[in-house]
Amino acid sequence: MQQSDMILISIDDHSIEPPDMYKRHVPAKWLDQAPKVVRGSEGADLWVFQGQATATPFGMAATVGWPREEWGFHPGSMSEMRPGCFDVHERVRDMNVNGVLASMCFPTMAGFNARTFSEAADKQISYIMLQAYNDWHIDEWCATYPGRFIPLGIVPMWDVDLAVAEVRRIARKGCRAISFLEAPHGQGWPSFLSGYWDPMLKAIVDEDMVLCLHIGGAWDIVQLAPEAPVDHSIVIPSQLTMLTAQDLLFGPTLRRFPKLRVALSEGGIGWIPFYLDRIDRHFQNQTWIDGDFGGKLPSEVFREHFLACFITDPAGLKMRHDIGVDVIAWECDYPHTDTTWPESPEFVWNELQNAGVPDAEIHQITWENSARFFNWDPFSHVPKEQATVGALRAQAADVDVTRMSRAEWRRRNEAAGVGRVEADGLQDVGGAR
Amino acid sequence: MQQSDMILISIDDHSIEPPDMYKRHVPAKWLDQAPKVVRGSEGADLWVFQGQATATPFGMAATVGWPREEWGFHPGSMSEMRPGCFDVHERVRDMNVNGVLASMCFPTMAGFNARTFSEAADKQISYIMLQAYNDWHIDEWCATYPGRFIPLGIVPMWDVDLAVAEVRRIARKGCRAISFLEAPHGQGWPSFLSGYWDPMLKAIVDEDMVLCLHIGGAWDIVQLAPEAPVDHSIVIPSQLTMLTAQDLLFGPTLRRFPKLRVALSEGGIGWIPFYLDRIDRHFQNQTWIDGDFGGKLPSEVFREHFLACFITDPAGLKMRHDIGVDVIAWECDYPHTDTTWPESPEFVWNELQNAGVPDAEIHQITWENSARFFNWDPFSHVPKEQATVGALRAQAADVDVTRMSRAEWRRRNEAAGVGRVEADGLQDVGGAR
Numbered sequence: 001m002q003q004s005d006m007i008l009i010s011i012d013d014h015s016i017e018p019p020d021m022y023k024r025h026v027p028a029k030w031l032d033q034a035p036k037v038v039r040g041s042e043g044a045d046l047w048v049f050q051g052q053a054t055a056t057p058f059g060m061a062a063t064v065g066w067p068r069e070e071w072g073f074h075p076g077s078m079s080e081m082r083p084g085c086f087d088v089h090e091r092v093r094d095m096n097v098n099g100v101l102a103s104m105c106f107p108t109m110a111g112f113n114a115r116t117f118s119e120a121a122d123k124q125i126s127y128i129m130l131q132a133y134n135d136w137h138i139d140e141w142c143a144t145y146p147g148r149f150i151p152l153g154i155v156p157m158w159d160v161d162l163a164v165a166e167v168r169r170i171a172r173k174g175c176r177a178i179s180f181l182e183a184p185h186g187q188g189w190p191s192f193l194s195g196y197w198d199p200m201l202k203a204i205v206d207e208d209m210v211l212c213l214h215i216g217g218a219w220d221i222v223q224l225a226p227e228a229p230v231d232h233s234i235v236i237p238s239q240l241t242m243l244t245a246q247d248l249l250f251g252p253t254l255r256r257f258p259k260l261r262v263a264l265s266e267g268g269i270g271w272i273p274f275y276l277d278r279i280d281r282h283f284q285n286q287t288w289i290d291g292d293f294g295g296k297l298p299s300e301v302f303r304e305h306f307l308a309c310f311i312t313d314p315a316g317l318k319m320r321h322d323i324g325v326d327v328i329a330w331e332c333d334y335p336h337t338d339t340t341w342p343e344s345p346e347f348v349w350n351e352l353q354n355a356g357v358p359d360a361e362i363h364q365i366t367w368e369n370s371a372r373f374f375n376w377d378p379f380s381h382v383p384k385e386q387a388t389v390g391a392l393r394a395q396a397a398d399v400d401v402t403r404m405s406r407a408e409w410r411r412r413n414e415a416a417g418v419g420r421v422e423a424d425g426l427q428d429v430g431g432a433r
Numbered sequence: 434m435q436q437s438d439m440i441l442i443s444i445d446d447h448s449i450e451p452p453d454m455y456k457r458h459v460p461a462k463w464l465d466q467a468p469k470v471v472r473g474s475e476g477a478d479l480w481v482f483q484g485q486a487t488a489t490p491f492g493m494a495a496t497v498g499w500p501r502e503e504w505g506f507h508p509g510s511m512s513e514m515r516p517g518c519f520d521v522h523e524r525v526r527d528m529n530v531n532g533v534l535a536s537m538c539f540p541t542m543a544g545f546n547a548r549t550f551s552e553a554a555d556k557q558i559s560y561i562m563l564q565a566y567n568d569w570h571i572d573e574w575c576a577t578y579p580g581r582f583i584p585l586g587i588v589p590m591w592d593v594d595l596a597v598a599e600v601r602r603i604a605r606k607g608c609r610a611i612s613f614l615e616a617p618h619g620q621g622w623p624s625f626l627s628g629y630w631d632p633m634l635k636a637i638v639d640e641d642m643v644l645c646l647h648i649g650g651a652w653d654i655v656q657l658a659p660e661a662p663v664d665h666s667i668v669i670p671s672q673l674t675m676l677t678a679q680d681l682l683f684g685p686t687l688r689r690f691p692k693l694r695v696a697l698s699e700g701g702i703g704w705i706p707f708y709l710d711r712i713d714r715h716f717q718n719q720t721w722i723d724g725d726f727g728g729k730l731p732s733e734v735f736r737e738h739f740l741a742c743f744i745t746d747p748a749g750l751k752m753r754h755d756i757g758v759d760v761i762a763w764e765c766d767y768p769h770t771d772t773t774w775p776e777s778p779e780f781v782w783n784e785l786q787n788a789g790v791p792d793a794e795i796h797q798i799t800w801e802n803s804a805r806f807f808n809w810d811p812f813s814h815v816p817k818e819q820a821t822v823g824a825l826r827a828q829a830a831d832v833d834v835t836r837m838s839r840a841e842w843r844r845r846n847e848a849a850g851v852g853r854v855e856a857d858g859l860q861d862v863g864g865a866r
Binding site for chain 2: 068071072183185192193194220223224225226230232236238239242243246247250251268269270273274276277278281282286287288291314315316318322337338
């Protein structure tokens with residue numbers, strides 16, 4: 001097996017919602033209430049919804065085309081981005097040049113757990129826009145290139161019955177997963193342990209979907225030192241995934257839903273052997289607690305429910321047998337700073353070889369586990385022999401992967417009429433909330 | 434090499450302070466202000482200081498002699514404990530029967546970071562009692578058996594100048610380390626990043642001592658779900674040690690004190706390869722942040738400063754070369770629930786053999802690294818050939834290690850006059866704070 005023979009499914013990427021996305025998915029009578037992109041006073045674009053500018057820092061979320069020295073948590077504009085961030089045709093070309101067959105894309109403006117809609121005042125409008133987001137994502141972004149995207153929806157957290165209804169509605173449209181929140185209690189919602197979310201979890205199980213808990217969602221439950229540098233916000237989130245696994249494993253959730261499947265999106269995998277050692281020792285040592293894992297070890301229950309997801313994780317790959325080779329899945333994280341694009345095949349291949357991973361296990365980790373976990377057939381539209389890194393890259397010889405400055409992207413995109421913000425949205429906004 | 438040839442230094446054990454400890458170390462005029470053990474309304478003993486009952490749950494802190502079904506976070510009494518918890522002569526016998534040459538003991542009633550004294554209202558009295566604790570620990574507990582204990586002091590957190598003075602005072606008496614707080618900002622103190630503690634850290638470095646940060650100290654910085662079960666409080670603390678490493682590595686502390694040595698007491702080691710991968714990738718990827726590690730990788734700086742400490746850690750031992758074999762040290766955790774006493778040699782030997790650790794590395798992990806890190810000569814009083822598991826156990830043939838019920842311990846101890854609480858301390862206490 002060669003690097004070019006790999007098949008890559010990435011279950012963690014991100015779309016930057018294009019400014020015109022709501023136009024085609026919001027009923028006419030609500031259209032003037034739809035989120036709009038406006039250009040702020042410093043040339044930065046912001047989504048505005050219900051009078052509030054959303055907190056999405058375009059800059060850090062879409063660095064894929066830029067040299068590293070231009071990264072940062074500053075606002076950016078649509079026209080400064082590599083178009084693959086928001087244009088699905090360009091996205092597929094960027095997937096091809098990186099040898100990626102299929103991708104699961106998380107929201108940006110909407111928030112991983114639809115936070116933009118959940119925190120807005122008028123929930124009727126929020127619900128309409130959330131549904132429009134899902135319709136755009138499923139019917140437009142994913143459906144334009146069948147076989148290239150695994151659809152991932154969001155739900156209205158402010159009403160669990162509506163969340164159930166939305167799970168069922170988008171399941172009908174072929175959605176395979178729900179992006180939710182690692183630690184709901186951190187944002188003021190009931191916790192997973194409370195049982196409040198059980199009707200939604202039941203619907204997800206009924207519909208054979210996956211619960212995706214992306215890192216960042218547990219950020220609110222850790223009190224950092226006031227002087228903590230920006231490094232903390234990048235290094236720590238994947239270290240908190242364990243807290244989510246702990247809530248689900250040692251609370252009642254997994255006992256109640258023996259078929260619930262949970263992807264620990266971008267959670268990393270190297271922490272898992274240590275955590276599994278710890279919980280098995282705990283279970284066998286602290287017998288006075290009467291933990292109930294149905295006659296199994298906690299580590300066995302972990303492996304029945306969780307998909308362990310990584311972008312780059314040398315230690316975790318070495319310890320893959322202590323994790324479970326069939327619960328590990330690769331991610332690309334386009335267009336965020338942690339992505340390995342456009343050298344993902346080289347990057348993951350080297351890591352797999354350094355860890356001594358044999359060919360059969362490479363296939364498990366790079367595509368088979370994800371396809372099974374999301375019950376998604378990767379070859380329904382793309383025959384297997386055309387799905388490899390080598391075959392996809394052969395289609396993308398004309399894709400330029402050069403990193404360019406934000407200014408250069410702006411020049412090129414504006415000249416091509418790409419990433420334009422509509423004139424009627426132009427107004428100053430006070431600042432991001 | 435056989436199991437019996439191992440030499441064991443444990444750098445994480447706990448003393449349960451005996452009720453009469455202050456008598457011999459508090460100046461006469463302050464004696465009536467000293468902490469006292471009183472028997473509460475349900476037969477449980479509590480330390481009372483400045484009118485408050487301390488939060489120490491004797492039960493969970495001293496389970497070593499009990500069957501597992503009697504463990505729990507309930508109050509206990511001195512007379513229910515295995516006497517090795519509080520009697521240094523019995524402690525050394527319990528070390529011998531477990532093959533442990535030397536031990537570093539953390540406080541119980543005083544708190545790992547002297548919290549009992551820091552939170553009491555009258556700081557003058559607190560300071561006197563804190564010094565009495567250190568004098569008892571160093572001059573009595575440790576000095577009674579030279580060569581068997583590595584002295585570990587505490588400092589008054591409410592005044593950094595006093596903390597400096599106490600570091601210097603106890604250094605003169607041969608103290609090798611200071612027990613402090615993993616995340617000071619979690620208990621309302623300035624963080625490590627603030628620079629507030631720098632004078633104390635300078636004193637610790639000047640005196641060639643070690644800063645010990647025991648797990649549990651970061652507990653206050655995580656917001657758990659209100660329904661979180663008791664398992665969380667046992668499983669999670671070692672998962673938070675990373676946050677402390679992150680504060681020290683990515684804040685200014687280690688740059689300012691290139692010779693500072695920090696023991697991550699009971700922090701476990703299996704999380705470290707994942708964390709080191711993460712911070713090196715972060716440093717090499719997020720170059721816009723301009724991190725400064727003096728021309729080194731963050732992982733290299735980690736290995737220059739930290740001692741990685743574990744009780745049982747199969748995954749960590751397998752990954753020892755990704756941690757650094759010379760920064761790993763073993764712990765016993767007597768008399769807590771996580772201790773492997775009285776089968777520590779069997780337990781750690783099996784783990785070392787399963788991980789394929791060669792003899793030379795076994796010595797590094799079980800004693801050489803600790804001796805070097807704490808700059809403490811293990812053979813100054815006990816010749817090396819008498820320091821092995823086999824030699825120590827040969828001296829302890831008469832030590833009964835049978836687990837017995839709390840009631841049976843009470844019967845035996847009361848019959849022997851052991852663990853008595855003084856009559857003049859008998860009074861009801863409203864409840865632990």
